[in-house]
Amino acid sequence: MKIVVCIKQVPDTTNIKIDPETGTLKRESAGTVMNPFDMYAVEEGLRIKEKMGGTVTVITMGPAMAKEMLKSTIGMGVDEAVLLSDRLLAGSDTWATSYALAKACEKAGYDIILFGKQAVDGDTAQVGPSTAQYLNIPSLTWVKKVREISDRDITVERMMEDGVDVVKSSLPVALTVVKEINEPRLESLKGKMRAKKYDPPIWTLADINGDPNMVGVKNSPTRVAKSWNAVREAGKAEMIDGPDAAAKADVLFSRLKGLGIIK
Amino acid sequence: MADTLNKDEYRGIWVFAEQRRGQFHNVTFELLGKARELAEPLKCEVSAVLVGNGIEAKAPELIAAGADRVYVVDNPKLEHFNDELYANVVADLAKQFKPEIILAGATAVGRAFLPRVSIQVNAGLTADCTAFELDMEQRNLLQIRPAFGGSLMAKIMTPERRPQMSTVRYKVFKAIPADASRKGEIVKPSIKADCFNARSEFLEFIQEVEATINIAEADVIVSGGRGMGSGDNFKLISDLARAIGGAVGASRAAVDSGWIKYSHQVGQTGKTVSPKLYIACGISGAVQHLAGMQSSDTIVAINKDPEAPIFGVAKYGIVGDLFQIVPALTERIKKG
Amino acid sequence: MNYFLSEEEEMIVETSRELALKKIKPVREHYDAEGIFPWDIVKEMSDAGLMGLYIPQEYGGMAPEGKRGIMSMVLCVEELSKICGGISLAMAASALGTFPMLIGGTDAQKKKYLPDIASGKKLAAFGLTEANAGSDAGSMRTTAVKKGDKYILNGTKQWITNGSMAETYTVFAMTDKSKGTRGCSCFIVEKGTPGFSFGKKENKMGIRASATTELIFQDCEVPAENLMGGKEGLGFIHAVGTLNMSRPGVASQALGIAAGALDEAVAYTRQREQFGTKISSFQAVQHMLANMAVEVEAARGLVYNVARMVDAGAADFAKESAMAKYYASEVAMRTTTNAVQIFGGYGYMKEYPVEKMMRDAKITQIYEGTSQIQLNEIAAKLIKESAKKK
Numbered sequence: 001m002k003i004v005v006c007i008k009q010v011p012d013t014t015n016i017k018i019d020p021e022t023g024t025l026k027r028e029s030a031g032t033v034m035n036p037f038d039m040y041a042v043e044e045g046l047r048i049k050e051k052m053g054g055t056v057t058v059i060t061m062g063p064a065m066a067k068e069m070l071k072s073t074i075g076m077g078v079d080e081a082v083l084l085s086d087r088l089l090a091g092s093d094t095w096a097t098s099y100a101l102a103k104a105c106e107k108a109g110y111d112i113i114l115f116g117k118q119a120v121d122g123d124t125a126q127v128g129p130s131t132a133q134y135l136n137i138p139s140l141t142w143v144k145k146v147r148e149i150s151d152r153d154i155t156v157e158r159m160m161e162d163g164v165d166v167v168k169s170s171l172p173v174a175l176t177v178v179k180e181i182n183e184p185r186l187e188s189l190k191g192k193m194r195a196k197k198y199d200p201p202i203w204t205l206a207d208i209n210g211d212p213n214m215v216g217v218k219n220s221p222t223r224v225a226k227s228w229n230a231v232r233e234a235g236k237a238e239m240i241d242g243p244d245a246a247a248k249a250d251v252l253f254s255r256l257k258g259l260g261i262i263k
Numbered sequence: 264m265a266d267t268l269n270k271d272e273y274r275g276i277w278v279f280a281e282q283r284r285g286q287f288h289n290v291t292f293e294l295l296g297k298a299r300e301l302a303e304p305l306k307c308e309v310s311a312v313l314v315g316n317g318i319e320a321k322a323p324e325l326i327a328a329g330a331d332r333v334y335v336v337d338n339p340k341l342e343h344f345n346d347e348l349y350a351n352v353v354a355d356l357a358k359q360f361k362p363e364i365i366l367a368g369a370t371a372v373g374r375a376f377l378p379r380v381s382i383q384v385n386a387g388l389t390a391d392c393t394a395f396e397l398d399m400e401q402r403n404l405l406q407i408r409p410a411f412g413g414s415l416m417a418k419i420m421t422p423e424r425r426p427q428m429s430t431v432r433y434k435v436f437k438a439i440p441a442d443a444s445r446k447g448e449i450v451k452p453s454i455k456a457d458c459f460n461a462r463s464e465f466l467e468f469i470q471e472v473e474a475t476i477n478i479a480e481a482d483v484i485v486s487g488g489r490g491m492g493s494g495d496n497f498k499l500i501s502d503l504a505r506a507i508g509g510a511v512g513a514s515r516a517a518v519d520s521g522w523i524k525y526s527h528q529v530g531q532t533g534k535t536v537s538p539k540l541y542i543a544c545g546i547s548g549a550v551q552h553l554a555g556m557q558s559s560d561t562i563v564a565i566n567k568d569p570e571a572p573i574f575g576v577a578k579y580g581i582v583g584d585l586f587q588i589v590p591a592l593t594e595r596i597k598k599g
Numbered sequence: 600m601n602y603f604l605s606e607e608e609e610m611i612v613e614t615s616r617e618l619a620l621k622k623i624k625p626v627r628e629h630y631d632a633e634g635i636f637p638w639d640i641v642k643e644m645s646d647a648g649l650m651g652l653y654i655p656q657e658y659g660g661m662a663p664e665g666k667r668g669i670m671s672m673v674l675c676v677e678e679l680s681k682i683c684g685g686i687s688l689a690m691a692a693s694a695l696g697t698f699p700m701l702i703g704g705t706d707a708q709k710k711k712y713l714p715d716i717a718s719g720k721k722l723a724a725f726g727l728t729e730a731n732a733g734s735d736a737g738s739m740r741t742t743a744v745k746k747g748d749k750y751i752l753n754g755t756k757q758w759i760t761n762g763s764m765a766e767t768y769t770v771f772a773m774t775d776k777s778k779g780t781r782g783c784s785c786f787i788v789e790k791g792t793p794g795f796s797f798g799k800k801e802n803k804m805g806i807r808a809s810a811t812t813e814l815i816f817q818d819c820e821v822p823a824e825n826l827m828g829g830k831e832g833l834g835f836i837h838a839v840g841t842l843n844m845s846r847p848g849v850a851s852q853a854l855g856i857a858a859g860a861l862d863e864a865v866a867y868t869r870q871r872e873q874f875g876t877k878i879s880s881f882q883a884v885q886h887m888l889a890n891m892a893v894e895v896e897a898a899r900g901l902v903y904n905v906a907r908m909v910d911a912g913a914a915d916f917a918k919e920s921a922m923a924k925y926y927a928s929e930v931a932m933r934t935t936t937n938a939v940q941i942f943g944g945y946g947y948m949k950e951y952p953v954e955k956m957m958r959d960a961k962i963t964q965i966y967e968g969t970s971q972i973q974l975n976e977i978a979a980k981l982i983k984e985s986a987k988k989k
Contacts, residue, residue, distance in 0.1 A: 011411075036532050094378070095387055120531050122410055124390035126378040129346065133382035138463040139346050141375040155466065160371040161479065162283060163471040165344065169463035179532060180525050186617050189648035189661065192610045221387025221424040225405060227417040237564065237580040245587035246595070252563065253595045255579055261483070261540045261561060262507065262596065492950070520625050 001054035001151070004110045005045040006101050006131070007038035007073070009066045010121040034069045037116025040177050043184040045114050046077050048149060055079040057108045061089060061100055067200050074195040075187030081198070082108065086205040091217025094122075098130030100215050103208040105135060112154070113174040117142055125176070132174035140167055144180040270402065272361050273425035276302055279353065279367035279377070280313045280325050280333070283344065284468075287324065290368030292438035294431055295329035297395065298366060299439060301404075304397055307363065310334060314352055316342035319449070326447030329439050333449050334360070343465035344372050350379035351458035357384050359452060362426045364404055369430035381428055387421040388428040393435050393558075403427070411554070434480075434537060471526075478527060483509030483540045484559075486529055487517055488552070490545020490566065490585055494522035499589045500544060506596045512536065512556075514546045530555035544585045548573030565589065600896055602903055604674070607663065611671050614647050615678035627683040630808035631955050634800075636764050637686045637808050644690055645719020649675050653694055654701070658713035663910075667701075669844065670906040673851040677902075680855025681862065684959035685808035687855065689722065691848045692760035692809070695967070696723030698841040699769040699785050703828040708787060712767055724765035725845075726756040726788075726814050727838055734972045736771075736838060737780050741816065743772035748823045750774075750786060752816040755798070758966075762812030763797040766790045770814065771838055774831045783834030785827035794819030805958030839917075842967060844909060846920035850902045853924075853931035853963035857895050860931075860938035860956045864888060867942055878941075887941060891934045898927040918980035925973035928963035935960040 011030040034042075045056045058073045060066050061084040070081035084104050092100065105113055113132070118125035125141070132139035145157040147166070155168045159178050187195070205212060213219055240255070242248040256262045276298040281288040291311070298309040311330040313322055315337065322333040336352050349372075357365065357380065365380070367373035369391040381388035394407035398420070404427045406419045421427045478484055485504040487497055497511070504511045513527040529536055530552040541559035546552060548564070548571055556562070557576045564577035565585050574580040581588055604612065622643045630637050644650055652675055653668035654660025662668030672694055679687035697716050700708060700723075715721040732739045741754025752772055759768075768788045775782030788795055798813025827837055865888055868879035878884050905923040908916050935957040939946035946953045964970045 093387065094390075095381060098378075098382065120411075122390075125374050126381075126388060126390055129375060129378040130382050130388075133350070133379040138461070139375070139379065140463060141346070142371055157469075158371075160283075160344075161288075161477060164469040166466040166469065167463055168466055173463070179528075185646055186621060186643065187614065188646060189610060189614045191648075192614060193607070196606070196610070221381075221385075221421050222389055222419050223422060225418040225420050227410075227415060229415060237574045237577040239569075239574075239580045239582065241582075245583065245591040248581050248583065248588055249591035249595045252579055252581065252592060256540065256561070256563075259561060521629075 001052040002109045003045045003056045005058045005114045008035045008119045010035045035119045039184040041114040041116045043182045070200040071195040074198045075191035083202045093220035093222045094126040096215045096220045101131045102134035103210045115176040117176045128176035137172045138169045139174045141176045143175045143177045273363040275362045276364040277362040280311045290433035292328045293436040294366045296439045297436040299329045327441040346376045347461040349376040354380045354383035365428045373430045386424045389419045392429045478510045481510035484512040484538045485542045486512030488514035488546030489516035503593045506593045547571045615675040619682035623682045634807040636810045650719035651717025654717040659717035666910040669909040673906040676851040677855040680852045681859035684856040685806035688809040693722045695845045696725040699837040702840040703837040721766035723767045724761035726770035741772040749820045752819040756814040764810045780835040784831045785834040785837045787825040846924040847906045850923040850927035853927040857931040857934040860935040864938040864941045894930045898930040921973040921976040931960040
């Protein structure tokens with residue numbers, strides 16, 4: 001079984017600092033990490049491989065510095081980790097990124113393509129289903145459990161707002177996974193040793209037989225007209241004090257009541 | 264790729280009328296309300312797209328909520344949500360009727376199938392929008408959305424392609440009061456037969472007990488963090504939540520410690536919420552948490568550390584021992 | 600201090616540290632409080648490839664080519680013990696139970712048992728101690744009587760780490776009482792062998808995540824092929840060899856506990872304020888920290904060097920391994936006690952980790968030979984060496 005996992009490198013928001021003056025993110029303070037949701041996708045890919053046999057190939061689209069992240073997936077046990085990198089791809093929106101990833105998946109060969117449910121920088125959740133549409137395969141989003149899998153089909157549980165949809169699909173299929181699906185493994189010692197020596201192959205747009213008119217900022221349907229830091233009214237909290245807990249609770253209660261939040 | 268496209272052929276605002284088991288998702292009405300507002304300067308009609316099985320009778324509700332027209336696609340194969348079929352049908356309709364704008368809720372359903380539509384109709388899609396503006400000169404919809412978990416705002420447009428498509432966050436826009444006397448047209452267009460070929464099939468729905476505390480939809484959320492110290496102590500949080508009529512939330516630290524299930528997690532790797540009232544207990548306020556709750560109307564922070572960043576986003580703060588303050592607040596609320 | 604670890608050793612440290620921080624730290628308090636065996640963490644250690652660090656590659660382990668892998672094991676146990684000295688023991692005790700086989704097992708025995716231990720599929724345990732035979736192994740009462748192609752074991756082993764959790768036990772019994780220590784033999788006993796059962800799980804002061812039980816043998820029939828090395832009377836040699844080899848392991852557990860307590864103490868002093876300033880600015884506190892740091896580093900230097908000495912193939916390292924075990928365990932007790940002192944009242948509370956570290960540290964001065972026995976060993980060797988010079 002050929003398993004492909006598409007992952008993304010994002011700023012590390014767990015270590016990101018807030019500028020106390022402006023209340024905005026100091027993005028330069030953050031390093032980069034694998035998108036947290038993608039860890040679960042890699043793990044699920046490895047688990048499917050353990051059950052079904054085959055290979056796991058990780059693909060990321062981005063600059064050369066994403067190689068370190070790719071190596072960490074080798075440490076976790078994936079077979080190959082590919083960097084899709086080309087100047088022509090720069091500035092692609094989700095529509096164009098999905099096209100490029102779809103072409104890369106075609107080159108790699110696939111029965112199952114896994115994605116994290118969304119990337120924490122863009123928060124769009126669009127690349128998984130869009131890639132599936134380009135490949136004309138089904139997409140099942142928000143997967144929290146793979147119930148059954150065979151060479152021909154897969155049954156999954158999807159986390160919807162009101163409960164769980166159980167859905168069966170033929171292969172090939174694309175899945176986007178949520179955090180609940182598993183507990184990602186750490187890099188093993190053997191994996192780390194392999195990763196040390198591993199040099200991720202780099203695929204260009206030409207390598208994946210991609211059309212330059214489908215990618216890049218120029219060919220992306222959506223444009224960012226403007227972006228700005230969300231202004232938060234920092235440090236304006238009214239601090240409620242009192243001689244004891246009951247007194248403090250009393251003041252808070254009357255404030256909330258005054259706002260009509262508590263009836 | 265971008266062949267010159269005659270944008271003037273595209274007119275009208277569409278709202279995808281999301282329903283699950285015959286129940287409309289509230290966001291449908293919110294979007295119809297917003298669509299009416301946008302339709303005024305654009306001088307166009309508002310249509311709802313209703314897809315399902317045996318749902319035609321629901322169409323008048325959409326007219327009452329603001330639709331001038333309802334496209335109904337009623338088919339047994341559409342009984343349950345299916346990404347492929349819903350995408351095929353909406354894409355086919357869009358190709359036939361060429362709307363200028365398509366809006367759907369940024370829900371589990373909307374975010375799952377609309378990306379597929381955007382590929383099929385060669386148009387852009389903007390996720391999880393929270394505000395709209397119009398550039399009347401180019402008739403461009405300026406789609407405003409948070410990124411980076413809400414710390415960065417972006418204004419996005421689709422200058423050369425049509426339709427302009429967005430998924431929209433719920434509880435952001437207001438529905439207009441239902442008016443049963445409103446007039447509208449119900450259309451049942453024909454859909455290409457091959458749109459109904461799917462390779463995935465719905466098997467069953469499992470109602471989750473957890474759904475009763477769906478934090479994404481709650482008006483009040485009481486959340487506990489690392490300061491709770493243990494899973495047992497979350498009882499204090501659920502007691503307060505019950506007294507106040509709210510849901511129980513948690514920070515990643517609490518979930519990772521195994522004190523409470525992931526479905527309660529608020530933050531960048533959990534759920535993004537914007538309730539009327541958010542009470543954070545023993546949560547220091549890491550960026551990853553703030554990203555998921557800072558758009559709440561009123562935030563109350565209870566923490567023993569006066570320097571905790573959570574106070575930076577709070578309207579009211581109490582520095583002290585949550586194990587005393589939370590029960591005291593619960594008691595006070597019970598007293599009324 | 601820079602110990603010039605090899606690239607491979609750095610990776611062992613990194614892998615172990617990551618596992619300790621991500622997997623063990625969030626649950627250590629829970630396992631300590633409940634006294635439950637951490638099977639999920641053992642699985643993590645196995646998946647990470649840490650269970651076979653000291654087992655030769657030909658038997659599925661990861662010991663570096665031509666070395667015993669003691670340094671690898673020491674680095675891993677130290678990192679795990681910085682976070683939890685109880686959970687790390689699941690791995691260290693498995694090593695202890697495996698050493699007799701590495702030292703004296705036949706190739707067939709090694710081939711049969713080592714791969715599963717190396718992969719973490721099975722844990723091992725070491726069964727030497729009895730109620731009346733601790734360091735005085737000569738007064739062992741468990742017997743093994745040959746009957747056809749079997750040995751019949753009778754007796755009770757006490758305080759066996761990994762007891763009831765392990766699948767593979769290396770058990771010592773007297774095959775010929777008249778020969779004293781030369782009449783002792785070692786057997787491989789598998790869990791589930793008829794006549795082999797476990798006593799109650801001990802309720803311990805520290806290392807509570809570790810399982811400690813009795814091993815009870817009542818007419819337990821063990822196949823003769825499970826006699827270690829295929830020859831009677833080698834048990835005492837296997838036991839002494841094992842303890843010499845395992846002492847750097849206990850020493851690294853003690854070292855880890857001490858280093859973990861030091862980390863906690865330093866961090867706390869930079870956060871805790873009294874009299875309007877951080878307590879890290881008080882000289883009394885600074886000197887305590889400095890003393891702790893010197894001792895921890897000295898212990899580390901000693902432990903690493905002994906481990907490297909063992910790996911390099913030294914024939915006799917009994918004295919050095921006793922020194923490492925003695926010193927590191929004394930440092931662990933002092934450092935954790937001082938860490939509690941620095942935390943003050945908070946340090947005495949279970950909400951803070953140093954309380955547990957102090958309880959965990961104590962055992963390192965006791966098991967696998969008390970500090971006093973280590974001193975005996977060191978002194979005996981000193982005197983012997985001096986006598987030889989003449």
